Amino acid sequence: MSLPRAKLTKNFPGCPVEATLSYLDGKWKGVILFHLMDGTLRFNELRRKLPAVTQRMLTKQLRELEGSGLVSRTVYPVVPPRVEYALTPLGDTLKPVIRALAAWGEEYVFCRPEGHELRDPSCAPAALQA
Amino acid sequence: MSLPRAKLTKNFPGCPVEATLSYLDGKWKGVILFHLMDGTLRFNELRRKLPAVTQRMLTKQLRELEGSGLVSRTVYPVVPPRVEYALTPLGDTLKPVIRALAAWGEEYVFCRPEGHELRDPSCAPAALQA
DNA sequence: CGGAATCCATGGAGATACTG
DNA sequence: CAGTATCTCCATGGATTCCG
Numbered sequence: 001m002s003l004p005r006a007k008l009t010k011n012f013p014g015c016p017v018e019a020t021l022s023y024l025d026g027k028w029k030g031v032i033l034f035h036l037m038d039g040t041l042r043f044n045e046l047r048r049k050l051p052a053v054t055q056r057m058l059t060k061q062l063r064e065l066e067g068s069g070l071v072s073r074t075v076y077p078v079v080p081p082r083v084e085y086a087l088t089p090l091g092d093t094l095k096p097v098i099r100a101l102a103a104w105g106e107e108y109v110f111c112r113p114e115g116h117e118l119r120d121p122s123c124a125p126a127a128l129q130a
Numbered sequence: 131m132s133l134p135r136a137k138l139t140k141n142f143p144g145c146p147v148e149a150t151l152s153y154l155d156g157k158w159k160g161v162i163l164f165h166l167m168d169g170t171l172r173f174n175e176l177r178r179k180l181p182a183v184t185q186r187m188l189t190k191q192l193r194e195l196e197g198s199g200l201v202s203r204t205v206y207p208v209v210p211p212r213v214e215y216a217l218t219p220l221g222d223t224l225k226p227v228i229r230a231l232a233a234w235g236e237e238y239v240f241c242r243p244e245g246h247e248l249r250d251p252s253c254a255p256a257a258l259q260a
Numbered sequence: 261c262g263g264a265a266t267c268c269a270t271g272g273a274g275a276t277a278c279t280g
Numbered sequence: 281c282a283g284t285a286t287c288t289c290c291a292t293g294g295a296t297t298c299c300g
Contacts, residue, residue, distance in 0.1 A: 015160065015161045015164060015235070016231070016232040016233075016234075016235025016236045016239060017160040017161060017163070017164045017228060017231045017232045017235060018158075018160045018161050018235075019235035019239040020160075020231040020232070020234045020235040020239075021154060021160045021231065022247070024151060026272090027272085027273080028148075030145070030147040030148045030150075030151045031145045031147055031148050033147070034145060034147045042281085042282090043281070043282050043283075044281065044282075047282095054273080054274065054275080055282085055283075056273080056274080056275090056283090056284085056285095057272095057273065057274085059282080059283065059284085060272095060273090075282095079280095079281085080281040080282080081280085081281050081282055081283080082281075082282090083281080083282060083283085090238065093234065093237070093238060094234060096230060096234075097230045097231060097233075097234045098147060100226060100227045100230035100231075101146070101147045101150040101151065101227060101230075102146040102147045102150070103146075103227075104146075104150045104223065104224060104226075104227045105145070105146025105147060105148075105149035105150040106146045107223070108220065108223060109146065109149040109150075117152070156292090157292085157293075172261085172262090173261070173262050173263080174261070174262075177262095184293080184294065184295075185262080185263075186263090186264090186293080186294080186295085186296095187292095187293065187294080189262080189263060189264085190292095190293085205262095209261085209300095210261045210262085211261045211262055211263080211300085212261075212262090213261080213262060213263085
């Protein structure tokens with residue numbers, strides 16, 4: 001995707017970090033993208049991988065990711081319904097970013113100090129939840 | 131910081147991506163960290179760099195970053211008060227992540243499709259705000 | 261200068277129930 | 281299977297005022 005390069009810096013009126021975070025905003029976008037990095041997933045497959053998320057929220061987050069152009073939604077007109085979610089080409093470009101987020105999380109989540117709470121407790125290994 | 135490595139994967143009960151995002155959660159953490167990557171800043175210096183953020187929110191976000199162990203707050207007992215914010219060693223480890231977020235934002239923010247809104251309009255160059 | 265305190269509007273997000 | 285539809289509640293965040 002060789003598109004015109006934006007010239008955003010923190011001195012420019014606009015912050016590229018916040019721009020990217022705006023795509024990951026919301027409670028479950030990160031995990032969803034993380035899982036979709038491995039390939040296409042159906043709605044309930046995704047649900048099973050995110051035990052703590054409600055159906056409503058999963059739908060909502062997926063719709064937002066679709067609206068952002070990061071995720072594609074393919075409906076197969078069969079019974080029972082079959083809907084598949086996958087990363088779009090734009091979504092693919094986020095992979096290095098997701099990997100960077102994952103790498104830091106793996107490395108430093110155990111450093112979590114008293115003051116810091118995880119957004120979703122189920123997002124921490126059992127050893128940390130006590 | 132060679133600490134015990136967590137073994138979080140998306141198969142493990144806990145997602146390293148969400149863990150990292152939990153540190154960046156909130157409306158202004160990303161930009162704040164981005165600016166602090168260049169060095170120590172005083173409260174009002176930070177304010178000037180983030181025209182759209184209210185005083186209350188800046189304080190709040192800084193307190194949370196402090197609580198998370200990413201940012202240090204140093205008060206100099208002088209009049210007028212002087213308070214300096216800087217990245218902690220843990221905060222420094224986030225630099226590659228912030229850089230990844232910034233790189234993607236610079237590259238793809240112009241791809242922003244109809245469906246996607248930036249969290250803060252002032253976070254986009256004027257050309258995009260129309 | 262660098263906040264704290266208060267009030268208030270919005271909507272993000274949970275729980276539950278229903279459907280093509 | 282893959283969603284809507286409501287109802288509700290609470291946290292987020294804006295605006296404003298006051299303070300050492």
